[in-house]
Amino acid sequence: MEARSKRTYNIPAEATIEVIGGKWKMLILCHLTYGPKRTSELKKAMPGITQKMLTQQLRELEDDGIIIRTVYNQVPPKVVYELSEIGESLSGVLDQLCEWGEAFIQGRLSRGRKEGSIRE
Amino acid sequence: MEARSKRTYNIPAEATIEVIGGKWKMLILCHLTYGPKRTSELKKAMPGITQKMLTQQLRELEDDGIIIRTVYNQVPPKVVYELSEIGESLSGVLDQLCEWGEAFIQGRLSRGRKEGSIRE
DNA sequence: CTGGATCCAGCAAGATACTG
DNA sequence: CAGTATCTTGCTGGATCCAG
Numbered sequence: 643m644e645a646r647s648k649r650t651y652n653i654p655a656e657a658t659i660e661v662i663g664g665k666w667k668m669l670i671l672c673h674l675t676y677g678p679k680r681t682s683e684l685k686k687a688m689p690g691i692t693q694k695m696l697t698q699q700l701r702e703l704e705d706d707g708i709i710i711r712t713v714y715n716q717v718p719p720k721v722v723y724e725l726s727e728i729g730e731s732l733s734g735v736l737d738q739l740c741e742w743g744e745a746f747i748q749g750r751l752s753r754g755r756k757e758g759s760i761r762e
Numbered sequence: 763m764e765a766r767s768k769r770t771y772n773i774p775a776e777a778t779i780e781v782i783g784g785k786w787k788m789l790i791l792c793h794l795t796y797g798p799k800r801t802s803e804l805k806k807a808m809p810g811i812t813q814k815m816l817t818q819q820l821r822e823l824e825d826d827g828i829i830i831r832t833v834y835n836q837v838p839p840k841v842v843y844e845l846s847e848i849g850e851s852l853s854g855v856l857d858q859l860c861e862w863g864e865a866f867i868q869g870r871l872s873r874g875r876k877e878g879s880i881r882e
Numbered sequence: 883c884t885g886g887a888t889c890c891a892g893c894a895a896g897a898t899a900c901t902g
Numbered sequence: 903c904a905g906t907a908t909c910t911t912g913c914t915g916g917a918t919c920c921a922g
Contacts, residue, residue, distance in 0.1 A: 652807060654863030655792040655856070661866065663788070665895075672775040681904055687772060692896060697905060718903045719902085731865065735858040736775070742855050743774030746781065749848070785914075801885060812915055817886060839884045839922060 661706050662732065666691055666699045671729065672736050674709065678724035708732070781826050782852065786811055786819045791849065792856050794829065798844035828852070 651657050662668050666688065673679060673687045685696060700723060703709045708729040714720040725732075771777050782788050786808065793799060793807045805816060820843060823829045828849040834840040845852075 651863070651867070652809070653789075653792060653860065654867060655859045656789060657863035657867050658859045659788055659863075663785075665783070668779055668783070669773075669775060672773060689772070692898095693905070694897090694907095695895065698895095713904095719905090721904060728866070728869070732862060735855070735862050738855040738858045739775045739778045740773065742852060743771070743777035743779075745851065746848070747771070747774060747777050813886070814888090814916085815914070818914095833885095835922080837883085837922065839886095841885060 658735070661703075661708065662735070664699050664702060666695055667703060668736070668739060670696075670699060670703065671708070671725070671732060672740060674723060674725050674729070675733055675736050678722050681721050681723070684723065703729075778855070781823075781828060782855070784819050784822060786815055787823060788856070788859060790816075790819060790823065791828070791845070791852060792860060794843060794845050794849070795853055795856050798842050801841050801843070804843070823849075 649660075662671060669688060670684060673684060679687070681696065681700075684700075685691065685693065688696070700709065700711065704711050707726055709723050710726050710729075712722045712724070714722070769780075782791060789808060789811075790804060793804060799807070801816065801820075804820075805811065805813065808816070820829065820831065824831050827846055829843050830846050830849075832842045832844070834842070
């Protein structure tokens with residue numbers, strides 16, 4: 643798995659991207675900022691993701707020490723994911739992600755793609 | 763190309779991820795925060811990227827109105843990319859990205875992967 | 883010589899079914 | 903409910919070719 647060993651980065655942001663740059667990781671982490679969540683809860687929160695991808699991305703985040711995976715040995719099975727201390731330190735990034743998204747959606751709605759853009 | 767028309771998002775961050783979530787987009791944008799850059803400069807700044815991917819990601823960013831592409835009709839050819847106004851508004855996200863990356867690298871160096879993680 | 887497009891191979895992501 | 907295995911699909915990467 644080679645959990646991103648010490649590489650050399652051209653700019654620091656590359657390190658961040660290596661850790662949270664997976665296709666679904668930022669989204670997963672955003673949801674986890676609202677508190678610990680079970681696998682099924684995450685799946686519900688992200689209708690587009692498949693079980694495979696969810697498990698895979700969660701494993702990688704766990705390997706990088708961003709999230710903590712807790713297994714309850716019981717029936718039915720119960721697995722809870724939550725941000726680790728390092729993961730919590732990402733809140734700044736994740737908050738910005740959310741904030742900009744809101745602004746972008748608002749801006750798009752009000753201005754409604756004014757200039758050109760012919761497609762469709 | 764269907765430049766991300768108004769979809770419905772479960773959380774605002776999804777919008778951000780749709781726009782800057784491409785494999786190289788955040789990295790490209792990070793470099794552009796330091797000022798306008800030519801295609802060749804971006805390529806040099808990102809040794810891992812191919813011309814094709816660079817062009818493709820730049821086009822998508824342009825279609826989304828994040829960056830501005832300026833072509834100088836001259837020989838040799840010269841194409842310059844820079845952040846648009848909307849792109850500039852991403853500086854908060856991009857700065858956080860860089861900052862966290864620095865902290866992460868530092869943390870890893872000082873603590874040096876204390877717990878487990880055998881590889882290499 | 884720079885920037886970009888095309889073609890094909892390889893790998894990661896999507897979908898579904900199955901196990902504990 | 904959580905995770906694995908398998909197959910299919912589509913994107914990424916590399917080389918090559920084209921336009922200015």
